[in-house]
Amino acid sequence: MKRLIILIFLLTILPLAQAAEIKLTKETTDFDKGETLISTISGNFIDQVKSENILFYQDHVRIPMDFSLEKINEGYYLSAQLANKPEGNYSVRIEGVRYMKVLEEVEEDIIQNFTISNQTADFAVTPGFASLSKSEDLSLDLQSFSESAINIETKSSLTSLEKTSLQSGELKRLTFDISSVPNETQAWLNISSEKTSYSIPLFVEGTSSSSSPTNNEVFGTAFKFEPNNIDVSLATDSSTERIIYLVNYGSETIDEVTFSIPSSFKNYVSLSPKKISNFEKDDIEKITISINSNSSQGPLSGTITATSSEFNESLSVSLSIIQGYIPPENQSEENKEGVLTTCAQLEGTLCTSSQSCSGETISTSDKEICCLSPGICKEPEAGGSTGKIIGWSIIVLAIGLLFWFFKKYKKVRPKVDILKIGQGKK
Numbered sequence: 001m002k003r004l005i006i007l008i009f010l011l012t013i014l015p016l017a018q019a020a021e022i023k024l025t026k027e028t029t030d031f032d033k034g035e036t037l038i039s040t041i042s043g044n045f046i047d048q049v050k051s052e053n054i055l056f057y058q059d060h061v062r063i064p065m066d067f068s069l070e071k072i073n074e075g076y077y078l079s080a081q082l083a084n085k086p087e088g089n090y091s092v093r094i095e096g097v098r099y100m101k102v103l104e105e106v107e108e109d110i111i112q113n114f115t116i117s118n119q120t121a122d123f124a125v126t127p128g129f130a131s132l133s134k135s136e137d138l139s140l141d142l143q144s145f146s147e148s149a150i151n152i153e154t155k156s157s158l159t160s161l162e163k164t165s166l167q168s169g170e171l172k173r174l175t176f177d178i179s180s181v182p183n184e185t186q187a188w189l190n191i192s193s194e195k196t197s198y199s200i201p202l203f204v205e206g207t208s209s210s211s212s213p214t215n216n217e218v219f220g221t222a223f224k225f226e227p228n229n230i231d232v233s234l235a236t237d238s239s240t241e242r243i244i245y246l247v248n249y250g251s252e253t254i255d256e257v258t259f260s261i262p263s264s265f266k267n268y269v270s271l272s273p274k275k276i277s278n279f280e281k282d283d284i285e286k287i288t289i290s291i292n293s294n295s296s297q298g299p300l301s302g303t304i305t306a307t308s309s310e311f312n313e314s315l316s317v318s319l320s321i322i323q324g325y326i327p328p329e330n331q332s333e334e335n336k337e338g339v340l341t342t343c344a345q346l347e348g349t350l351c352t353s354s355q356s357c358s359g360e361t362i363s364t365s366d367k368e369i370c371c372l373s374p375g376i377c378k379e380p381e382a383g384g385s386t387g388k389i390i391g392w393s394i395i396v397l398a399i400g401l402l403f404w405f406f407k408k409y410k411k412v413r414p415k416v417d418i419l420k421i422g423q424g425k426k
Contacts (some may be wrong), residue, residue, distance in 0.1 A: 020045065020099045022092060023197045024077070029114040034145040035121035036198060036341070038128040039092070039112065041076035042098040049076050051316055052301055056080070057091045064231035064318070065250035072131045072203050079128020083145075087118045122196040122377065123166060124147045131203040138202070141196055144169055156189040156202070169350075221299045222311040223279065229316035234293050235325040242289040244315065245362070246276065246306060254279040254308045262302035267293060268319065271304070272419045281310075284372060285360065291368040293321045343370035351377035 020043025031037060041049060049069070056065040067080035080092070094110040101108070126141045141253060144150060144166040154162040156175065166172055185204040190197065226245045234240050257276040261269055272288045279285065289304075300319040305312055343350050351357055351369040358376020371377050 006424050017171065019043065019109050020103055022094065022110055024114070025201070026197075029112075031082055031114055031116050032082075032119045033085065033087070033116060034143075035116075035196065036123050036124045036126070036128050037078075037080040037082055037092075037114065038198060038200065039078045040201070041078055041094070043110070046097075046098040046100065048103060049094060049097055051303070051314070053094050054078065054084065055093050055095055057093065058085075058088055059090075062231065062318075063090075064227070064229050066227050066229060068127060068129075070129065070131065072129070072201075077093050077129040079126075081124060081126070082116060082121075085116050087116055090116060120145050120194040122150050123152070123200050125191060125200065127200075127368055129201045129206070130137050132178070133205045136178070138178055138189075140174045140176075140200075141170050142166060142174065142187075142191075144171075146193075150193045150195075152191065154189060154191045156187055176290050183413055189225040203254065208323060213342075221307075222250055222313065223254065223306065224313050225306070225315045229318075230289070231292060231318045231320075233320040233322060233325055234291065236293055236297060236321055236323050239290065239292045241291065244287050244289065246279075246287055246313075248281055248284045248285075249331045250280050250281060252281060254311075257308050260305045260307065261389070262304070264300060265302050265304075265317070265319075268300065269304070269317070282373065284332070285364070289317075291319065293319075297321050297323050308319070334422070348372045349375075349377050 009195075023040050023042065025038045025040065034293075049071070051069050054067060054069055056063050056067070063085075065080050066083075067078060069076060069078050071077075074259045078092070080129075091111055091113045093112075096107065097110075098105055098107045099110075100106075109285060123145060124143045126143070130138060132138060142152065146166070147168055149168065152165050152166060154164075154176075162174070162176075164172070164174065182183070185202075187202050187204075189200040189202055191200065192198070221245055227245055230242050230244065232240065232242060255278065257279050259271050259274060261271070268291060268294075270290045272290070273285075276285050298321060300321070302317055304315040304317055306315070344401065348362070348370040351361075351371050355369075355377040357369060357371035357375045358378055360372045361369050361375075369377075
């Protein structure tokens with residue numbers, strides 16, 4: 001009887017303890033547009049979980065997604081930005097990874113379903129998790145999606161209660177001093193507005209000893225792709241282009257950035273420019289990705305890497321080459337170009353339809369013109385093209401009125417009979 005109880009206990013507990021899962025940090029699977037998805041990944045994995053194993057789907061169709069994945073201690077942490085995703089049913093999946101399920105080795109997909117509503121989140125947060133040493137500051141970037149100003153509160157056992165506000169569309173960085181936090185500390189940072197809230201896992205080590213990038217390198221003194229992944233479908237024997245941007249968020253000029261393309265993409269993908277020199281602080285470099293298919297069908301995936309002497313950043317690329325493929329009619333040029341970034345994220349200014357930009361403009365997910373710094377949005381100058389049009393319009397109107405008066409005067413003027421005048425008649 002005792003052995004039977006032990007057997008029942010093991011059969012009940014072991015599947016719960018060893019099954020792999022993706023667990024959201026919020027209590028519900030419902031998200032608003034623009035919200036940041038934050039989750040933990042646990043399980044007895046035989047293979048390492050990599051970025052190429054993380055796939056997102058809308059219903060049953062694979063879609064591109066801006067996400068971050070990192071292994072911290074014995075677990076994995078995943079965050080994704082849901083900006084520009086329409087209302088609907090979604091899922092995040094781990095595919096092609098072996099793990100233990102009770103005492104059996106399996107390679108089953110690990111799936112977490114979620115939905116996006118027709119509501120818009122107050123703000124998004126980046127990163128969705130952080131692992132750093134005591135010598136670093138904790139930095140969080142907040143992006144407002146609200147049409148009006150919102151109040152933000154942050155609370156954690158690592159920091160005191162902080163309050164700040166975000167204006168409509170504002171991008172703000174919050175920095176926290178954690179030098180007094182004990183070594184090997186794990187905690188949660190709660191950050192919320194009236195409508196939107198996040199629970200962000202934090203890990204504080206004693207002294208950074210690994211060669212992996214530090215928190216400052218990843219979230220403040222480095223560069224990043226915007227967006228950081230693209231998913232392209234095209235027909236065989238055809239070509240297309242995608243536009244992305246590399247943004248220097250650092251505090252200093254980077255001498256040179258070079259790009260490396262995986263061997264599996266050598267015959268399909270090329271970049272312009274091939275390298276960036278003197279990449280200054282806050283610079284935004286436009287990169288054109290040219291894609292050419294051949295007669296072979298099938299999916300291809302790989303990672304394009306941007307590398308400097310100190311930093312590196314990855315761009316995930318997925319290609320689907322399909323015989324006779326025709327792009328959907330409702331696919332906008334914006335989505336074709338892969339432009340998923342807001343003007344605020346690029347620290348630009350939105351110009352109205354009546355304004356012009358004194359500097360460079362780029363396409364973003366915003367509907368207005370995005371004017372990049374140091375350019376500014378300007379109203380038309382007096383005496384400019386608009387003034388000339390008005391001036392010429394007045395001149396044409398005056399000529400028209402003179403012509404009208406002349407024609408009217410000519411009609412009413414009495415006719416002169418020379419014979420009658422000669423005869424002395426009036």
